[in-house]
Amino acid sequence: MSVVRVESGAGRLTFGDIAIACAIGRAGACAAAVKREGDGCTPIGAWPIRGVLLRPGKVEAKGIRLPWRWVRAQDGWSDDPADAAYNRPVRLPRSFSAESLIRGDDAYDIIVVLGHNDAPPVPGQGSAIFFHLSEGRPTAGCVAIDRGDMLRLLPLLAAGDAVEILP
DSSP states (O other), rough: EEEEETTTTTEEEEEETEEEEBBBBOOOOEGGGGOOOOSSOOEEEEEEEEEEEEEETTTOTTTOOOOOOOTTEEEEEEOOOOSTTTTSSSSSSSOOOOSSSSSSTTTSSSSEEEEOOOOOOOOTSSSOEEEEEEOOOOOOOOOOOOEHHHHHHHGGGTTOOOEEEEO
16 A cells, blocks of 8 residues: 655645645645534545546546546535435435536546545535645645646556545
């Protein structure tokens, strides 16, 4: 198992010899136990990489060793604590609140799904904590890096790897 380390206070991500800038949540980092839905905080802890979601026409899947699939127009992620599918992929439209995985910007062209609050999900303790592309600003609680850095890092990751978020 290899670990991608995120030093949230320094805004730096390291993996082996690679050290790059990263963005985290607009509210900084917080202990996973106090993470709440919509608080803008990136949860501290080691989160297993579950897989990768790729936007068709925006990126190639060449060289990816992690489990991956293409995102479809109806793909979403439940962010509604009242939903039985909270913090799970869902099909849109939906009667509960859910984030579309097809965004107007490029942030979700590559989504590395992290295993935060998913075994099992606890309603309200945070959903959709991803490792994705940076849009040059803080995230809603995810970790984000520039496209070129992600394209360099992604083929190096394998099943069993994790992202560790440090204070």
